[in-house]
Amino acid sequence: MINKKGDVRIDAGVTSNISANATASYGLSDKIALQVYGNVVNGYYFQAAAGPYKKLKNGNILELYNGLGYGYGNAYNNANPGNLFGNYQILFS
Secondary structure, X not given: OOOOOXXXXXXXXXXXXXXXXXXEEEEOOOOEEEEEEEEEOOEEEEEEEEXXXXXXXXXXXXXXXXXXXXXXXXXXXXXXXOEEEEEEEEEEO
């Protein structure tokens, strides 16, 4: 969680099904943060986002991100045998 200008948070992980992901967040100002995320597993997904953050009176932090994601997926569908694959874009708020 970003709670002041200049804060940097980075996390990364690897799972047993051979996927890897990473997130980096940065406090651009006293009110705005930037975030990037990436994931690789049977395809890939990357996103970038910006949004306000605020430290609440109870000590919690509220972050609201808006951004754009892009990826490629490839998965096997057991219900209807065959592969599902293709590019996708996501606009989120």
